[in-house]
Amino acid sequence: MSVVFDNSDSTTGPARNSHRRVVMTTCQAHGAAGFTNLLMTKEDGGIVLNPHVANCCVLRLDEQAATALHDVLGEWLG
Numbered sequence: 001m002s003v004v005f006d007n008s009d010s011t012t013g014p015a016r017n018s019h020r021r022v023v024m025t026t027c028q029a030h031g032a033a034g035f036t037n038l039l040m041t042k043e044d045g046g047i048v049l050n051p052h053v054a055n056c057c058v059l060r061l062d063e064q065a066a067t068a069l070h071d072v073l074g075e076w077l078g
């Protein structure tokens with residue numbers, strides 16, 4: 001049940017679907033061209049992180065990894 005976007009898809013609009021969020025970030029690898037949209041999708045048993053919303057590199061976090069990330073961010077942002 002993955003969603004495929006093309007580059008013309010407007011991801012900057014409201015993305016309030018409860019299983020999808022777009023976070024504005026900066027890509028240090030590809031980057032000086034401004035912000036990078038990070039698409040986060042909640043799927044069964046995991047969370048998928050799709051920087052650039054272009055499927056060039058897609059990270060899938062299982063529940064354990066997502067929990068670890070959550071804990072670290074919580075600690076750092078505390």
Ligand SMILES: [Zn+2]
Pocket residue numbers: 027028029030031051052
């Ligand atoms: Zn990049």
